[in-house]
Amino acid sequence: MSIFKDLLVTERIELDREVADWRAGIRVAGALLEKTHSIDSSYTDSMIASVEENGPYIVVAPGFAFAHARPSAAVHETAMSWVRLSSPVSFGHEKNDPVDLIVALAAKDANSHTKAMATLAKALGKYRQALNEATTPEEIQEILEKAAAGTPKRASADQNKNTENRKSESVQTNTRDKILTVCGNGLGTSLFLKNTLEQVFDAWGWGPYMTVEATDTISAKGKAKEADLIMTSGEIARTLGDVGIPVQVINDFTSTDEIDAALRELYDV
Structure with a gap:
């Protein structure tokens, strides 16, 4: 359909x-x-x-x-x-x-x-x-x-057994393996950003091992301790303030290149 x-x-x-x-x-x-x-x-x-x-x-x-x-x-x-x-x-x-x-x-x-x-x-x-x-x-x-x-289904962990060590080999630091994408309402722009972020993780082979959660500004402050970082817009980043983890501003939520570059720096890949 x-x-x-x-x-x-x-x-x-x-x-x-x-x-x-x-x-x-x-x-x-x-x-x-x-x-x-x-x-x-x-x-x-x-x-x-x-x-x-x-x-x-x-x-x-x-x-x-x-x-x-x-x-x-x-x-x-x-x-x-x-x-x-x-x-x-x-x-x-x-x-x-x-x-x-x-x-x-x-x-x-x-x-x-x-x-x-x-x-x-x-x-x-x-x-x-x-x-x-x-x-x-x-x-x-x-x-x-x-x-x-042309949008492939996200691979499951069972389908990616051959790549299960790729993430651990790339990232040597301890991480929570979770990113929050945040907007004012938790189901609009944050979900848009979540989808593009998951495209990048799938391309890396990290998809089965990373959790990306779209949420709102109020919930994000409470959930920050569960995540490695937050990705959001400049306006929402200013609203969040200091939440104890890195907050990465993304300008183009459709750009896998911008998100790829940000992730590589944040995870030291």
Whole structure:
């Protein structure tokens, strides 16, 4: 079954929309979700309030904002909307402005959209130009399905017995073998970053031996002692402050190269 068949229907995709600013952009994305009765308007207000309170942490890659808020009674079904802007707008992000693509997520829980998030992260990292040039909602869906078809399943420990010593040979220091990815809500940008981080670990052969947990800012402070490090945005890093373990700022949540370089330095690989 198509990953995006129900999650991102064509009625929730709008291309080359003109908006005045980032708030208007999120409102358009929210209106598409409202139109299919996936959310109430209060959820759109919450997506805007999240940026006002936490800063532009949802701008997770150059030109891309992933709008979302916490699950609530205002969410009737897990759904996404897609708004490509005709003229980019500024969110105030130091590295990734201006934004010309806003994807909004409304999630009823933290699990129902995980496979789609992995596909979206890969699609934006590999097929961004094609997504920019698509002329119809159907083309957007086709590109996302192409990315999904090329996403391998994560290997299990049993499937990786031949590589079980690779991690111990590479890293000589004691580690907790766990990384936290953190955002304001614990199920949006943090899950996006988690998916890209797991791609890097899988490429290294470390996938079966590392735990990556997506969480929110409040929970992260309590869970920090269980982890080797935290990966997050600059805005969330400032909110967290000193949590007793390294906090690594990632600018492009779709970039396996940026995350690979950060991990190699942090784990001395």
